[in-house]
Amino acid sequence: METIERAVDTSHMKVSDEVAIQISQMNKWYGQFHVLRDINLTVNRGERIVICGPSGSGKSTLIRCINRLEEHQSGQIVVDGTELTSDLKNIDKVRSEVGMVFQHFNLFPHLTILENCTLAPIWVRKVPKAEAEETAMHFLRKVKIPEQANKYPGQLSGGQQQRVAIARSLCMKPRIMLFDEPTSALDPEMIKEVLDTMISLAEEGMTMLCVTHEMGFAQAVANRVVFMDQGQIVEQNTPREFFNNPQSERTKLFLSQILGH
Amino acid sequence: MSETGTQTVRFVRDTMLPEAAPPASQSGAVKWLRENLFSGWLNTILTILGALVLFQILRGLVPWFAHSVWNAQTLGECRQIIAETWGEGARGACLAVVRDRWTQWTFGFYPAHLYWRPVLALVLLFAALAPILFSAVPRRLMAFSALFPFVGYWLLWGGTIWTPVVALAGFVVGYAVWRGMAKRNALAAVLLAVAAALVWWLFLAGPVERALAGVAPLALESVRSSSFGGFVLALTIGVSAISLSLPLGIMLALGRQSDMFLIKTLSVCFIEFIRGVPLITLLFTASLLLNYFLPPGTNFDIILRVIIMVTLFAAAYIAEVIRGGLAALPRGQYEAADALGLDYFQAQRLIVLPQALKISIPGIVSTFIGLFKDTTLVVFVGLLDPLKGITDAVRASTDWKGIYWEPYIFVGFIFFLFCFGMSRYSMYLERRLKRDHR
Ligand SMILES: Nc1ncnc2c1ncn2[C@@H]1O[C@H](COP(=O)(O)OP(=O)(O)OP(=O)(O)O)[C@@H](O)[C@H]1O
Ligand SMILES: [Mg+2]
Numbered sequence: 001m002e003t004i005e006r007a008v009d010t011s012h013m014k015v016s017d018e019v020a021i022q023i024s025q026m027n028k029w030y031g032q033f034h035v036l037r038d039i040n041l042t043v044n045r046g047e048r049i050v051i052c053g054p055s056g057s058g059k060s061t062l063i064r065c066i067n068r069l070e071e072h073q074s075g076q077i078v079v080d081g082t083e084l085t086s087d088l089k090n091i092d093k094v095r096s097e098v099g100m101v102f103q104h105f106n107l108f109p110h111l112t113i114l115e116n117c118t119l120a121p122i123w124v125r126k127v128p129k130a131e132a133e134e135t136a137m138h139f140l141r142k143v144k145i146p147e148q149a150n151k152y153p154g155q156l157s158g159g160q161q162q163r164v165a166i167a168r169s170l171c172m173k174p175r176i177m178l179f180d181e182p183t184s185a186l187d188p189e190m191i192k193e194v195l196d197t198m199i200s201l202a203e204e205g206m207t208m209l210c211v212t213h214e215m216g217f218a219q220a221v222a223n224r225v226v227f228m229d230q231g232q233i234v235e236q237n238t239p240r241e242f243f244n245n246p247q248s249e250r251t252k253l254f255l256s257q258i259l260g261h
Numbered sequence: 262m263s264e265t266g267t268q269t270v271r272f273v274r275d276t277m278l279p280e281a282a283p284p285a286s287q288s289g290a291v292k293w294l295r296e297n298l299f300s301g302w303l304n305t306i307l308t309i310l311g312a313l314v315l316f317q318i319l320r321g322l323v324p325w326f327a328h329s330v331w332n333a334q335t336l337g338e339c340r341q342i343i344a345e346t347w348g349e350g351a352r353g354a355c356l357a358v359v360r361d362r363w364t365q366w367t368f369g370f371y372p373a374h375l376y377w378r379p380v381l382a383l384v385l386l387f388a389a390l391a392p393i394l395f396s397a398v399p400r401r402l403m404a405f406s407a408l409f410p411f412v413g414y415w416l417l418w419g420g421t422i423w424t425p426v427v428a429l430a431g432f433v434v435g436y437a438v439w440r441g442m443a444k445r446n447a448l449a450a451v452l453l454a455v456a457a458a459l460v461w462w463l464f465l466a467g468p469v470e471r472a473l474a475g476v477a478p479l480a481l482e483s484v485r486s487s488s489f490g491g492f493v494l495a496l497t498i499g500v501s502a503i504s505l506s507l508p509l510g511i512m513l514a515l516g517r518q519s520d521m522f523l524i525k526t527l528s529v530c531f532i533e534f535i536r537g538v539p540l541i542t543l544l545f546t547a548s549l550l551l552n553y554f555l556p557p558g559t560n561f562d563i564i565l566r567v568i569i570m571v572t573l574f575a576a577a578y579i580a581e582v583i584r585g586g587l588a589a590l591p592r593g594q595y596e597a598a599d600a601l602g603l604d605y606f607q608a609q610r611l612i613v614l615p616q617a618l619k620i621s622i623p624g625i626v627s628t629f630i631g632l633f634k635d636t637t638l639v640v641f642v643g644l645l646d647p648l649k650g651i652t653d654a655v656r657a658s659t660d661w662k663g664i665y666w667e668p669y670i671f672v673g674f675i676f677f678l679f680c681f682g683m684s685r686y687s688m689y690l691e692r693r694l695k696r697d698h699r
Contacts, residue, residue, distance in 0.1 A: 069596055095602040106597035110615050110696050119611060120601035152696045172601060 015223060018045040019078075020176055020207045021066060026075030028061060035061050037231045039075070045175075048208045050218040050239075053228035054254060059211040062228070063178045066209065067098045080175060096124055099169030103181040105161045107153035113140070113164050114149040117171045125172065132171070139167040143197050159190025163197050170201075177201065179210040213258060219243065227251050328353025331360055335660040358664055359671045362655050366672065369490015369645045375419075375482065379493045382416040385409060386500065394686065396693070410501075417489075417497060419481035423473040427466040431458045486564045490645030492675065497564065499633040502571040506632070507625070509572065510579025511618075515609060517584060528580070535577035541641055543570040548642035567639050575632040582624035586617035619694045626687035630680045648672045 021043040028036040035058045043049055051059050064070040065077060068084050068091045077084045079094045108116050117136035121127040127135070140146045143163035145156075153161055162182055169177060179198065183191040195217050202208060202221040212218070218225050218239050225242040227235040227250075235242070235251045243259075246252045298308040328347050333339035339355035347353065359366075368376055389409035392402040411425035435458030442450030474480070489497065516528030535543075547566040590613060598608035618625070637648040645651050652668040655661050 067600055069599060092602055092604070095600060098600075100597075100600040102593060102597065102600075104591075104593055106591075106593035108594065108597070108612055108616075110619065110694075120603060123607050123611065124602040154696060168601070 015047050016045045019043070020045045020047070020080060021209075022076070022078040023066075024076045026065070026072050026077060028065060028070065028072045035231050036065070036072070039233060041226065041233065043176075043207060043209065045207055046205050047223050048202050048206075048221050049210065049224050049226055050222040051209065051211045051226045051228060052213060052215075052218070052254075052258075053234075057228045058231040059228055060180050063100075063180055063209055063211055066176075066178060067095050067100055069100075096172060097174055098176045098178060099172060099174035100178045101162070101165050101169055101180070101182045103185050105153070105158075105165045105185075107161055107165055107168070109153050112150050112152055113145075113156070116153065116164060117168045120168070121171050136167070136171050139170045140164070142170075142200075143167045144193075157190060158186045159193045162186065162190075162194045166194075166197055166201070176207045176209070179208065179212065181211050181213070183212065183214060215243070215259065227254065229254070325352055325354050329356045330354070331356050333357035334361065336662065336664050354670075355664060355667050356671070358655065358661050358667050362661070365655060366491045366647050366651050366668075366675075368493050369651060370488045371484060371490070371493060372482075372488065375484060378416045378419070378481070378484075382413045383496070385412060385416075386496075410504075415481065417484070417493075418486075419483035421470070421474045421478065421480040423470045423477075423479070426473070427470045428462070430469075431461045431466060434458055434461045486562050489564060491647045491651050494564070494639070494644060495633070495636045495647055498568055498571060498636045498639065501568045502575055502632055502636075503629050505568070505572040506575035506579055506628075509576035510583060510625075511614065513576060513580035514583035514587060517580065518587060532577045532580050535573055536581070540571070540574050540635055541638055543574055544638060544642050546570070563642065563644065567642065567644065571632060571635065574635075575628055578628045578631075579625055582621045582628060583617060585624065586619075586621035587613065589620050590616055619691075622687050622691050622694075626683055630683050633679060633683070634676060647675070 019042060021041070023039050023041040026036060026039040027034070039062060051062065053059055061070055065072050065084075066079060071086075072084075080097050082090050082093050082097075084090060084094060107113075108119070111119065114133060114136055117140065118129065118132040121132040121135065122129055137146055137149065140149055143166055145160055145163055145167075148156055148160060148164070153164065156164065162185075166182075182198070183194050186194060191214070195214060198208070198210070198217070199221055210217075210222075222239050224236055225239050226233055227242070227248075229250050235246065235248050237247075242251075243255065246255055299305045328343055328351055330339045330342050330353060333342060333355065334357075336355060336358070339357050343351055343353040343355075364373070364376070368379060371379060386409065388402075389406040392398040392400060393406055408429075411429050414428075415422060415425045435454040438457040439450045439454035442453055513528050513532055516524045517532065519525045519528070544567060547570045548563060551561065551566060594612055594616065595608065598612045603611065637646040640646045640649040645654065648669070652672060655668055656664060
């Protein structure tokens, strides 16, 4: 928790009534294995949600369903008014609205940092190259690494790579950002720089879904913490209630394990 | 370390030591010899054995090359010169055969007054390859690379200029149809473009060509495929098959990975079938069997048939090499491409293939080297490859009857130059594309 030093003022971060993501009665199986069971989750525009839970509980699978990196078998996922079905047009539409940051960054190693950031805007959004580069530099400045623009990902530290990955997503001007354990492949001293980037994103009102074990981050910026276990949402609450007054036994056990030592 | 003793806990250096050369036994040749050749008794024995073998080989080879004769008209004359100069019983290389017959090894039975055409084609080939092989050459010259196959064809085979022009026009027709349709439906556009090009080539190209030839009879003296031979033949087949098999191999590799059942099955069957059959079988098929299947009277050039077979053969191997490269890519790369909204073709072209091909460079170049050497197998379908076809022709002449080693060494040496060149290029390319500065 000590990684979050800056006091984050969440009072001005307004959550609108508009629904950004609506998941209802969603189920997913891997073969015979029922990974996600009856998931119901509504995310409003501007909301910042932290998803936590023990390993293997289906957190990654859940957020990967939101941009259809994984396919769900029953129920409904509606993102920004577009329902995810096997219709490729809808999938493309959702993917261009939703940015995703991965645990292992997944930068393209054969492209420079700048090219990583301009690739999708140029090819998907058909933005002219010069304009795409300007946007990319804007976001690279924002994540505080404009000077690395012409290097290759392999030349950057883990924390820098993850900030590039965030900038790369932002270049598509997404309305929703998904984070899958963005800091868990990083050394402790690099976690802070990535979390700071994410906090400033939250302060600008980005809708965020974040799988993370950084409870300090959850307390500082989340509107809601969602706790998952065995493929189900076990508990959701405001961070204050969630940490100080957990309801279910599983949550208590999880919190004692993660905060106890 | 030693500064931790009781009296010397504090230590400050006041004079800086000058740089000194390492002791002789620790540097230069002595050190290298000790570390690499005499580091233990086993290594020492192997070194001595190796030196003996090397000595034996050189004892035979060095005099043979040292006594070589470059100026002679016949084998008998050459042997005589060696005997006169170095004494009776001395052995020497009659490299005069190379000097006497190099045009035959190079051009086969290509008409001598037209030698300039293959030579010009070779020069243009290098010009066409430059922008593809070296990033320093302006990209714009690629336009010439795209035109080269048509220019090269015309120079080598001659005939009316309208043959390559209407062939090229087929691509233009296909491209125009694709451009017109691409906005509406990508798949339909591709299919229609292919169909339009086929219609052009099969039904329209012939009459158009004859009409144009009637109006403007621009033509080079035509040369028949049976006159091709030697390195002109090897390079014609090799270069065509190499440049055609790479794209085909990429498509097969992607097809094999495809989710679409039909495409996947076809790719797998094709790859496994072609890899399971010796190249010579395919060449015999090309030369004999196809005659049964094609309508009688069709004049389907034998070199073209061989190029098709060699291409298919190499493509199957390249597809497997590239599959290895594709498998080496982390899944995260595909996911990142998907998450950014790139479609299948964009993801393959911009993210997957550049990385997979880079990993596959050594394997691809090995396949190309193998392909180039395999062009000598065309001798089995009656074409005059440099290694056996032309060498046999030379050895059958009265002047050089009985010569054995020299032609093979010469042809082997030329093949080595080409293959070694490809190998060095692949290493250069790997170094240039190295991006993981870890
Ligand atoms: N492709 C797959 N095929 C089969 N089972 C899978 C697959 N991917 C994940 N699983 C299983 O689904 C379950 C949920 O996986 P998921 O990656 O969503 O967990 P998680 O909550 O993100 O865990 P962690 O905190 O370790 O990342 C796990 O039991 C995992 O073994
Ligand atoms: Mg996970």
